[in-house]
Amino acid sequence: RLIDCIGPNSLNLRTLVTVVLLLISNVFMTMAWYGHLKWKSMSFLQHAGLFTLILFSWAIAFFEYLFMIPANRLGSKETGGNLDLFQLKIIQEAISIIVFTVVVQWVFKGEAFHWKYALAFVLVLIAVWLVFTAK
Numbered sequence: 001r002l003i004d005c006i007g008p009n010s011l012n013l014r015t016l017v018t019v020v021l022l023l024i025s026n027v028f029m030t031m032a033w034y035g036h037l038k039w040k041s042m043s044f045l046q047h048a049g050l051f052t053l054i055l056f057s058w059a060i061a062f063f064e065y066l067f068m069i070p071a072n073r074l075g076s077k078e079t080g081g082n083l084d085l086f087q088l089k090i091i092q093e094a095i096s097i098i099v100f101t102v103v104v105q106w107v108f109k110g111e112a113f114h115w116k117y118a119l120a121f122v123l124v125l126i127a128v129w130l131v132f133t134a135k
Contacts, residue, residue, distance in 0.1 A: 018075030025067035032060035
């Protein structure tokens with residue numbers, strides 16, 4: 001089991017694996033939340049009702065949770081990691097924005113990227129820095 005393989009003495013490794021798992025999780029999350037808006041070429045989605053779209057998104061989100069839950073367990077101080085809940089959440093939000101931007105620009109395409117978005121992302125990264133220097 002992944003969590004058992006990475007012991008409490010490997011805190012930096014636990015944090016690194018946490019971030020990698022969060023990255024993977026957020027790819028699935030972005031696809032689940034926004035994919036149905038962009039995958040109009042999929043024949044079964046063209047005439048799908050809201051309930052079908054919800055089920056489709058849940059099926060994708062299942063894989064999000066396969067990575068998100070182990071990431072949080074590995075990183076959390078509650079289970080031997082070195083991150084408190086606020087740090088986990090702020091990291092997750094920053095990763096979410098980064099993954100979202102990459103997916104929208106390179107997979108979905110067609111969305112304009114405004115300088116205000118870049119500034120907002122910088123502010124989120126400042127929030128990450130603040131959370132880790134607050135103690």
